[in-house]
Amino acid sequence: MIDRILRKGREALHLRSARAVLETPPIVPTADRVVIFSMIGTRVLLPYLVAVKSLHARLRIGRIAILDDGSLTGGDRAVLACHLGNPEIRPIHDVDTGRCPRGGTWERLLTLLDLRADDYVIQLDSDTVTVGDVPEVRAAIEGNHSFTLIGDPETDGVGALPLPDFVAHRYPQGAPAGHLHIQTAIETCFGDYPDAAGHRYVRGCSGFTGFARGGPSGRPEAEAFSQAGAVLVGADRWTEWGTEQVASSFLLSNEPGMTPLPYSRYLNYWNEAPDPDARFLHFVGTHRYSTAEYRHRSAQEIAKLRA
Template identity: 85%
Template sequence: MIDRIFRKGRETLHLRAARAVLATPPIVPTADRVVIFSMIGTRVLLPYLVAVKSLHARLRIGRIAILDDGSLTQADKAVLAHHLGDPEIRSIRDVDTGRCPQGGTWERLLTLLDLRADDFVIQLDSDTVTVGDVPEVLAAIEGNHSFTLLGDPETDGVGALPLPEFVAHRYPQGAPAGRLHIQTAIETSFAAYPDAAAYRYVRGCSGFTGFARGGPSGRPEAEAFSLAGEDLVGKQRWTEWGTEQVASSFLLANEPGMRPLPYRRYLNYWNEAPNPDARFLHFVGTHRYSTDEYRRRSTEQVRLLRA
């Protein structure tokens, strides 16, 4: 109970600090076939502005596109239009998920796959802060190759592996006992994926990914993976939150030239002091407000944006 109270207090203080982003200069979009894409709602409007502005300030290229989760108000859209160069805003209600699940950010992934036909698309979560230069991301854009944030430090340096090899490497003792998180349930079943050795997988994080312009993965590939995944874990479990992240990582792992970002620079915050060379921080929900790190990093970047 006490821990929840402190977390709520840190969240309140973070949102107050993030409000200062409204005093920073607007993004000036560029016409260079690069899109920074996010799904957001009214609750994360201010953190999202910190996320997208801190990234765009380092890239200095690209335009913004948004998928409205259904909660953005007209006032929110006016703020976004002013600060982000009048971005395209699509409604989640207009996304046809086909044979993939509804919800669980599948609408985001499918929209992204549509956008990548003509543009290099960067998927950016609202709970992120870019805290330094991002040469690996700029190199990916320049070379038109996909990238992904890794899920944890254990994956760094491993890269994408054929599905049977991934299972043997990640789960040498087999599946853990008890009811498994959906991501673990899918991953431990990959050896049974149809023609498993012909496909690869990387344990990535869909909070920050780059999909190369005109790349090979689109809706047909996403639907094929979804149907196969449903067969692995069952229809009911396939609707759980987390299947989209596995799908995103699977699609990226099977793209030629995809490069995982080095974890020492691009990392998830797990309530530990980030590497001094950190360039990008993803404040995952588990520890987003465990400390004041999210607020401190947001405040620092807003101050730079105002300079």
């Protein structure tokens, strides 16, 4: 109970501090076939502005596109238009998910795959802060190859492996006992995926990914993976939150030249002090407000944007 109260207090302080992002200069979009894309709602408007502005300030390229989760207000849209160069905002209810689940950010992935036909698309979560230069991201954009944030330090340096090799490396003792998180449930079944040895996988995080312009993965590949995944874990479990992240990682892992970002620089915050050379921080929900780190990092970047 006390921990929950403290987290709520840190969240309130963070949102209050983040209001200063409204005093920073607006993004000036560029016409260079690069899109920074996010799915957001009214609750994360201010953190999202910190996320997108802190990244764009390092890249200095790209235009903004948004998928409205259904909660953006007229006032929110006015703020976004003012600060992000009048971005395209698509309503989530207009997204046809085809043979993929509805919800669980599948609409975001499928929209992204549509956009990549003509543009390099960066998927950016609202709970992220870019805190330094991002040369690996710029190199991926310039070379038109995809990238992904990886899920944890255990994956660092391993790269995308054939599915049977991934299972042997990640789960040498087999599937853990008990009820498994959907990501683990899918991954431990990858040995049974059709033509498993002919497909690859890296345990990525869809909070920050880059999809190369005109890349090989589109809606047909996403739907094929969704259908196969539902067979592996059952149709009911396939509707759980988390299947989209596995799908994103699977699609990216099977693209030539895909770069897993080095974890020391691009990482998820697990309530541990980030590496001194950190460039990008993803404040995952588990520990987003465990400390004041998210608020302090956001405030630092807002101050740089205002300078």
